Amino acid sequence: MTARIIDGTLLSKQLRAEVAQRAAALAARGHRPGLAVVLVGDNAASQVYVRNKVKACEDNGLHSVYDRYPAELSEADLLARIDALNRDPQIHGILVQLPLPPHIDAHKVIEAIAPEKDVDGFHVANAGALMTGKPLFCPCTPYGVMKMFESERIPLAGANAVVIGRSNIVGKPMAMLLVEAGATVTICNSKTRDLAAHTRSADIIVAATGKRNLVTADMVKPGATVIDVGMNRDDEGKLCGDVDFAGVREVAGYITPVPGGVGPMTITMLLVNTIEAAERAAG
Secondary structure, eight states: OOOEEOOHHHHHHHHHHHHHHHHHHHHHTTOOOEEEEEEESOOHHHHHHHHHHHHHHHHTTOEEEEEEEOTTOOHHHHHHHHHHHHTOTTOOEEEEOSOOOTTSOHHHHHHHSOGGGOTTOOSHHHHHHHHTTOOSSOOHHHHHHHHHHHHTTOOOTTOEEEEEOOOTTTHHHHHHHHHHTTOEEEEEOTTOSOHHHHHTTOSEEEEOSOOTTOBOGGGSOTTOEEEEOOOEEOTTSOEEOSBOHHHHHTTOSEEOOSSSSHHHHHHHHHHHHHHHHHHHHHO
16 A cells, blocks of 8 residues: 655645635725734744745735844843734734743733734634634644644544644644544653554554654554654655655555645635734724
8 A cells, every 4th residue: 555645835825826816806895814923033934934925925916014122132121022913904914933042931922912813823712712612713834734634534533643743833733633624532642651552443643753764664554544744854854754755655554744744724724814814803
């Protein structure tokens, strides 16, 4: 068996075309969707992510504001800027790129963003609402993974799902979305005693740890769906995920590649969340 590859790049293009149509419809009514992206410091990876987010906005009819500050920016000044963006009717989504410099409390910054503009879905109000199945916004990466399941018509109700990783950004919200879809979910982490014992019985595996080749072919049930959220570098410096793609591809039923899998979906769902925020604001 060779797994079917779930092409995140192709699915992203389809979803972004829908975003552009919705943005045009809003603009025709005098409501241009706006996203503010805030970057503090000179983290090279963050600069790339932010550049891609801003470009995605511009390419799909969204207004984008990019605030770039030196690493020395005070927490008070950052909070003041967020307060101004909260009150700006032209801005429907606010994204503060993580990580922040160590002297700034990331939790305090996230909580300062108005929940109705929290298009990352990280605010406690949105995280809590996700627990009840009624979030204003789903975090972008797990939301993108759910769209991948939907696009391939992968049955989730009654499925055994294993999520590897317990971060607030991917692992926990991913588990909640799968639970809401009717799956039986196990969350594994670095303290899990026998990871393979859990994954071998899983119909769905979502790996989100940042540990290269953590999931190998002998850990996967034949025909399972394997979603690789990891972003690492191999010995040659090439991008790779948490899954041994070459080996697992010969066992799994569906698999996402790195790059070209979950990555493009994350920015796309940010655009979707921003459109949804703008549509709510427009009534």
